[in-house]
Amino acid sequence: MRVALKVDVDTYRGTREGLPRLRRLFARLGIRASFFFTLGPDHTGRRLVRAFRPEFLRKVRRTSVVANYGVRTLLYGILLPGPVIGRACRDELRTLEEEGHEVGLHVYDHSLWQDHVRYRDADWTRRQIEKGLIAFRDIWARNPAGHAAAGWQINEATLELEEALGFRYASDCRGRGGPFHPSWNGRVFRCPQLPTSLPTLDEVLGRDGVNGDNFPQYFERLLLDAPEDHVHTLHAELEGGRYLEGFERLLHLWRAAGAEFETLEERLARQPSGNLSVRPLVWATIPGRAGQLASVA
Numbered sequence: 001m002r003v004a005l006k007v008d009v010d011t012y013r014g015t016r017e018g019l020p021r022l023r024r025l026f027a028r029l030g031i032r033a034s035f036f037f038t039l040g041p042d043h044t045g046r047r048l049v050r051a052f053r054p055e056f057l058r059k060v061r062r063t064s065v066v067a068n069y070g071v072r073t074l075l076y077g078i079l080l081p082g083p084v085i086g087r088a089c090r091d092e093l094r095t096l097e098e099e100g101h102e103v104g105l106h107v108y109d110h111s112l113w114q115d116h117v118r119y120r121d122a123d124w125t126r127r128q129i130e131k132g133l134i135a136f137r138d139i140w141a142r143n144p145a146g147h148a149a150a151g152w153q154i155n156e157a158t159l160e161l162e163e164a165l166g167f168r169y170a171s172d173c174r175g176r177g178g179p180f181h182p183s184w185n186g187r188v189f190r191c192p193q194l195p196t197s198l199p200t201l202d203e204v205l206g207r208d209g210v211n212g213d214n215f216p217q218y219f220e221r222l223l224l225d226a227p228e229d230h231v232h233t234l235h236a237e238l239e240g241g242r243y244l245e246g247f248e249r250l251l252h253l254w255r256a257a258g259a260e261f262e263t264l265e266e267r268l269a270r271q272p273s274g275n276l277s278v279r280p281l282v283w284a285t286i287p288g289r290a291g292q293l294a295s296v297a
């Protein structure tokens with residue numbers, strides 16, 4: 001039973017403050033994880049527009065968005081210019097692989113991608129991914145192996161580009177099971193998908209009596225109820241922020257339950273290549289999260 005830890009880093013603050021905390025925690029526990037970075041401008045504030053959606057308002061109330069993201073972050077792209085994250089954090093990002101972690105591309109502009117990619121064309125999508133790749137190469141002097149679409153939002157061109165641009169794998173969707181070839185509108189794509197199989201912390205907080213204290217036991221139960229390989233997505237802003245201590249407890253609980261940790265690249269490498277199944281991706285809703293997400297049917 002292995003859990004691949006996928007760390008999405010969405011904001012400047014998450015990169016500056018959450019990332020070092022998670023690095024120290026993982027170093028202490030001897031854990032290697034896969035980090036996916038937002039490398040362009042932090043425009044988190046633009047997502048405040050979504051506050052007019054009732055789902056988001058409920059989430060704001062459940063998960064204290066201001067406490068987790070900070071007031072500055074919520075103004076980036078509205079009242080404050082958003083820092084260009086990759087450029088501003090170049091030095092600390094560069095040394096991450098020395099600790100055995102994997103680095104991959106989350107996105108260039110998180111709020112832009114998350115809110116628009118579904119309805120944009122191939123040219124737009126290519127420009128966004130290429131901006132991300134340029135920023136990635138500026139730090140690591142090569143292309144990333146993995147791409148993890150922001151907010152689990154994609155379009156057909158995303159799958160096409162992941163294949164064309166030579167990504168070894170992508171983690172763009174939700175659902176159970178190991179790596180597979182995605183199909184979309186009947187078309188099959190070669191770049192394997194590794195789905196996030198467990199809910200994220202922000203999806204469960206405030207639901208079913210789960211809170212900042214007892215979430216480790218909740219996630220422990222999820223693993224005990226489905227004792228198989230998983231991909232767990234966490235956020236530098238949350239598990240690397242005010243939920244750090246609980247997250248450490250969760251890692252100990254999972255270990256005690258027999259889980260080992262791995263990176264997504266390691267997960268993929270364990271899969272005998274050449275015999276991946278084809279599974280269709282569809283849009284689905286996930287409890288605790290607004291809108292629809294790319295999911296395994």
Ligand SMILES: [Zn+2]
Pocket residue numbers: 008009010106110150151
């Ligand atoms: Zn994200």
